[in-house]
Amino acid sequence: MNNQPIGVMDSGLGGLSVVRLIQQQLPDESIVFVGDEGHFPYGTKPQAEVRKFVLTIGKYLEKYPVKLMVIACNTATAAALSTVKKALPIPVIGVIHPGAQAAVNTHAHTIGVIATDSTIKDGAYEREIHKIDPTIKVISQAAQPLVSIVEHGLTDTPQAQQVVNEQLSIFDTHPIDTLILGCTHFPFLKKQIQNKVGKHVQLVDPAKETVIHLQTLLKDKNLLSTTTATYHLYSTGNKNTLITGANKWLHGNYTSCASLTL
Structure with missing residues (x-):
């Protein structure tokens, strides 16, 4: 102990x-x-x-x-x-390996990742996912403005939903099975994110x-x-x-x- x-x-x-x-x-x-x-x-x-x-x-x-x-x-x-x-x-x-492993465990064919500019540029999640299963397709999207929404206490507002919709628009044309909330700020926007991607997409919270x-x-x-x-x-x-x-x-x-x- x-x-x-x-x-x-x-x-x-x-x-x-x-x-x-x-x-x-x-x-x-x-x-x-x-x-x-x-x-x-x-x-x-x-x-x-x-x-x-x-x-x-x-x-x-x-x-x-x-x-x-x-x-x-x-x-x-x-x-x-x-x-x-x-x-x-x-x-x-x-937080990256636990999140990547949980996403792979959903048996998704295509995994989306939203994170900060730096995390996406580094390719950390894609790299970790492919260590576990190189056959999974990964679609990564930087969503830096979502961090400011949380920091400024604007969660659960129409503005939050609007920014989420804008930042996650890539998934309109690139469908995914699972989405990793690759920034610890993002779980505070889980409702808005689920609204945008739809209930059929499983959200993974690395936290x-x-x-x-x-x-x-x-x-x-x-x-x-x-x-x-x-x-x-x-x-x-x-x-x-x-x-x-x-x-x-x-x-x-x-x-x-x-x-x-x-």
Whole structure:
């Protein structure tokens, strides 16, 4: 057993989709969350720059200390997972492999991927899917504007649906069986995305799959906690934005929220 918290990081508020799932599935686990809003967005930045940000946060979390780090950001996972794994003495997991595996498990012939500019340019999901099954067709689409919709609290608005419709229009002429929500911000737009692609398309949330993987890892390594959970949230930008997101998506279920300078 290990009662130290789990470290979770993201470029902004999207990682709260992972935090809320940990709260639901692993209610005894404490969490330290860092939203790097001071450097938001990651999706339009060079990978070398993103690696630097993620490594800095990883070293901060290691010293906190946390028992494990979750890179709850697809862009950061693509850019930095292997680097951070080598640099830190604690287990580090990302969101891409669990999401790719879950999509393949749907037995889809054609898988769609929506993600940030950087994740799509990197080809991380297509590469991971083809490692598992090279026969699957992958249609990738950058949908960077959806990140801003979430960060600005515009989910569940007509504007959100309009932007989703515009960004996912490629699937009107390129039909898919399964769609990977390849950014941890996107589950907050699941309703609008499902409206656009139709009920026949199965949506895969890598955040959900990552928490399933996390649960298995904690059990296998005997790292499960047995104490009352606490949730400490930090923002490298405006903490009020994080507070608003946490009140909305975590239902106010957090211990503290503060600014952080790294």
